[in-house]
Each structure stands twice: as C-alpha cells, then as structure tokens.
Amino acid sequence: MSDTALEQEGGGRPAREPGYRSYFLVYAALVCLTALTVTSASLNLGRIAIVIVLCIAGTKAVLVLLYFMHLRYEKRLLVSILMPIVVVTLAIFIGLTYTDILFR
Amino acid sequence: MSGHVAEAVDRDRGRIGMWLFICTEILLFGGLFLLYSVYRYKNQADFHEASLDLSRFDGTLNTIVLITSSLTAALAVHELRAGRTARTRLLIGATLLLALTFLVVKGFEWAAKFEHGLYPSAPHLLTLPPGQILYFGLYFTMTGLHAIHVIVGMGVFGYGLRSMSKGRVGPERPILIENATLFWHLVDVIWIFLFPLFYLIS
Numbered sequence: 001m002s003d004t005a006l007e008q009e010g011g012g013r014p015a016r017e018p019g020y021r022s023y024f025l026v027y028a029a030l031v032c033l034t035a036l037t038v039t040s041a042s043l044n045l046g047r048i049a050i051v052i053v054l055c056i057a058g059t060k061a062v063l064v065l066l067y068f069m070h071l072r073y074e075k076r077l078l079v080s081i082l083m084p085i086v087v088v089t090l091a092i093f094i095g096l097t098y099t100d101i102l103f104r
Numbered sequence: 105m106s107g108h109v110a111e112a113v114d115r116d117r118g119r120i121g122m123w124l125f126i127c128t129e130i131l132l133f134g135g136l137f138l139l140y141s142v143y144r145y146k147n148q149a150d151f152h153e154a155s156l157d158l159s160r161f162d163g164t165l166n167t168i169v170l171i172t173s174s175l176t177a178a179l180a181v182h183e184l185r186a187g188r189t190a191r192t193r194l195l196i197g198a199t200l201l202l203a204l205t206f207l208v209v210k211g212f213e214w215a216a217k218f219e220h221g222l223y224p225s226a227p228h229l230l231t232l233p234p235g236q237i238l239y240f241g242l243y244f245t246m247t248g249l250h251a252i253h254v255i256v257g258m259g260v261f262g263y264g265l266r267s268m269s270k271g272r273v274g275p276e277r278p279i280l281i282e283n284a285t286l287f288w289h290l291v292d293v294i295w296i297f298l299f300p301l302f303y304l305i306s
Contacts, residue, residue: 017182017185019182020179020182023175023178023179023182024175026175027171027172027174027175030171030174031168031171034164034167034168034171037300037304038160038164038304041160041300041304041305049305050305053300053301053304053305054300056300057296057297057299057300060296061293061296061297064174064289064292064293064296065289065293067178068174068175068177068178068289068292069286069289069290075116075120077120078120078123082120082123082124082127085127086127086130086131089131090130090131090134093134093135093138094134094138097138097142098142101142101145101146
C-alpha cells in the first residue's frame with residue numbers, strides 16, 4: 001500500500017507524512033490517555049492530581065501537534081522559529097503574572 | 105513547470121499563514137488559561153465546589169467525540185492528497201457529524217446549567233461565593249469561545265465540501281481542506297486542556 005511506502009522512505013529523516021497505521025496508533029494513544037486522566041481524577045490524589053492531569057493533557061496536545069498537525073514533518077521555519085516564539089511569549093506573560101501574584 | 109513550482113510555493117505560504125493564525129489563537133486561549141489559573145489559585149475551595157456541578161460523563165464523551173473527529177479530519181487530508189476524493193468527502197462528512205454531536209452534547213450540558221439557575225448574571229448564581237461566580241464566568245466564556253470555534257470549523261469544512269464539488273479544491277489544490285483540518289486540530293487541542301481543567305479538578 002502507498003501508505004506504508006510513504007512511512008518507510010527517507011531512512012534517517014522522518015518520512016513526509018504519516019499513514020493510516022500511525023494515525024490510528026495516535027488515536028488509540030489519545031483515547032487511552034483520556035481514560036487515564038479520567039481515572040486519575042477519580043482517585044483523589046490531592047494536590048498532585050492537577051500536575052498529573054496537566055502532564056497528560058500536555059502529552060495529548062503534543063501528539064496532536066506532531067502527528068495530526070504534521071509538525072514533525074514541517075518546515076524548519078515553523079518548528080524552530082515560530083513555535084519557540086509562541087512558547088517564549090506565553091512563558092513571559094505567565095511568568096511575569098505569577099511573579100506579580102506570588103511576591104506582591 | 106513554472107506553474108507547478110508556483111503552486112508548491114503557494115501551498116507553503118498558505119500553510120504558514122494558517123500556522124501564524126494558529127499561533128495567535130494559542131496566545132488568545134493562553135491568556136484565558138492564565139486568567140483561569142490565577143483565579144483558581146486564589147479561590148481553590150470555591151473552584152473545587154463549583155466543578156462538582158459539571159457532568160464528568162458529558163465532558164468525557166465530548167472529549168472522545170472531538171478526538172475521533174480529529175482522526176477523521178486527519179484521514180480526510182490523507183485521502184485527499186492520495187487523490188481519493190469520494191473518501192475525502194465521506195470523512196469530512198463524518199467530521200461534521202461528530203462536530204454536531206459535540207455541539208448537541210454541549211447544548212444539553214448548558215441547558216442543564218441554565219435550569220439550575222447557572223448562567224451569567226443569573227439571580228441564583230449571584231448568591232454563590234465570589235470564587236464560584238468566577239468559575240462559572242470562566243466556564244461559560246471559555247467553553248463558549250471554544251464552541252464558536254467549533255461552529256466556525258464546521259462552516260469552513262462545509263465551504264470546503266462545496267468548493268470540492270465545484271472543482272476549486274481537489275487533490276491538486278488541497279490547501280483549503282488542509283488548513284480547515286489544521287484549524288480543527290487546534291480546536292481539539294484547546295478542548296484537551298479545557299476538559300481536565302473544568303471537569304476533572306474536583
């Protein structure tokens with residue numbers, strides 16, 4: 001099938017695009033992580049619960065970005081310039097807000 | 105030949121433009137998430153109380169619905185690039201149906217809140233502690249803004265289907281569907297964060 005051919009080409013570098021198999025694998029992972037996050041929330045883990053839940057959400061978001069949104073196969077411009085700009089901007093305004101709140 | 109190259113450049117440009125827009129969306133929702141985290145930090149007990157009112161089942165169901173719609177959207181682009189337009193239409197149709205399901209579940213959820221006197225500026229809501237008012241304010245603002253994004257996404261997919269039948273979009277010119285799908289995945293990513301923060305924190 002052309003899907004698998006696409007996935008296998010290119011040796012070291014990631015292939016141009018994921019095929020059916022990787023899409024379904026990512027989907028299965030997303031569903032499992034959803035189940036995991038719902039279970040963890042009903043376990044009454046106290047303060048650490050929010051950390052666990054956010055880590056799972058972060059993992060899911062990264063999976064969607066890398067595979068569904070093809071960021072893994074994207075141009076340099078996007079991956080190494082645009083994304084860091086967004087992350088740094090967010091970090092600055094989150095960081096400054098919290099230094100204000102915590103040390104006022 | 106030069107036409108082919110121009111088309112390729114055009115596709116890159118279209119996609120990078122879409123990513124720029126997605127970045128602004130991330131910043132928009134990022135600001136709201138920051139607002140949420142600060143208010144939650146200051147009103148932990150109230151946020152905990154208020155989140156008990158949300159239906160965890162509805163939230164989980166909608167998460168699965170949206171993730172599935174993301175899969176069908178991703179497969180639609182895959183099929184379009186492979187030139188199988190009939191399957192592309194089918195998958196976009198499935199995506200639209202799942203999006204509609206999401207909105208219907210959301211609608212029932214909001215309707216249940218309204219019945220319990222929980223809507224912005226409702227007399228009952230205003231008698232609750234300030235932290236709970238903030239929680240529901242953020243809940244309606246953020247899920248509402250997200251729902252608007254779902255509706256816009258559906259509109260773009262609908263337009264994409266129409267353009268496909270008119271021949272303006274196809275395996276040779278897939279930008280519209282590709283970008284609609286990118287937008288759709290963004291909607292999914294935002295929900296991935298909304299879900300635990302509103303439904304699972306109690």
